[in-house]
Amino acid sequence: MHNIDTLSIIYKMNLDLISLIFNIITTIVVVYLTLLALKHTAKPKIKIEWAEKNKNFTSGTDYQLSFYLSNTGHWYGKPAAKKIIFNFAFLPPVKLNKIKFGSSQERVNTNILIGKGNSNYLKADGIYLMFGEPSEKIELFLTTPENIGKYDFWITACSEDGVFDIFRFKLNVANKKKKTPSVNMGLE
Numbered sequence: 001m002h003n004i005d006t007l008s009i010i011y012k013m014n015l016d017l018i019s020l021i022f023n024i025i026t027t028i029v030v031v032y033l034t035l036l037a038l039k040h041t042a043k044p045k046i047k048i049e050w051a052e053k054n055k056n057f058t059s060g061t062d063y064q065l066s067f068y069l070s071n072t073g074h075w076y077g078k079p080a081a082k083k084i085i086f087n088f089a090f091l092p093p094v095k096l097n098k099i100k101f102g103s104s105q106e107r108v109n110t111n112i113l114i115g116k117g118n119s120n121y122l123k124a125d126g127i128y129l130m131f132g133e134p135s136e137k138i139e140l141f142l143t144t145p146e147n148i149g150k151y152d153f154w155i156t157a158c159s160e161d162g163v164f165d166i167f168r169f170k171l172n173v174a175n176k177k178k179k180t181p182s183v184n185m186g187l188e
Contacts, residue, residue, distance in 0.1 A: 044080065044163050047069070058175040068135035069084075079131075082128050082159060087122070088121055088122050090119060096122050098122070098140075099123075099139070101137075103136075153170075154167060
């Protein structure tokens with residue numbers, strides 16, 4: 001009788017141990033499959049840095065602004081961002097002139113379009129960003145307004161593989177352009 005109790009206790013302990021091992025293996029498999037699904041469904045993550053972000057601009061002056069685009073990825077996946085379209089939009093009175101992009105800024109767009117809120121925008125399209133690759137540079141050429149102030153602008157990014165972002169910035173026109181004095185040389 002004593003042996004039967006011992007055998008049933010051992011049998012129950014074995015079942016509990018088998019159940020515990022099965023639960024651990026199941027949990028590991030579920031976590032692995034979840035991470036695998038996360039990795040393969042990850043959307044690209046883009047970062048835009050504006051080189052002149054903290055600069056004070058002079059009114060009524062032509063400038064070249066430099067933007068650096070990179071694919072920062074996620075901890076669980078680093079997919080490529082393909083065929084991205086970047087729209088650089090400014091409200092009047094900022095005057096857009098052209099945009100240069102491509103590996104060596106060989107592509108130029110001067111076609112200024114009218115966008116939402118009566119904004120003017122220039123488009124840079126067909127850009128590919130890979131994780132770990134050097135940043136892509138975009139040069140934007142514009143003329144600042146005659147009046148001092150902070151002028152909002154935004155960059156929208158969209159692609160066929162799920163990039164949909166809006167990046168907002170302010171153009172700080174803080175210095176008034178100095179007028180060149182006219183000289184009367186008595187030739188009138």
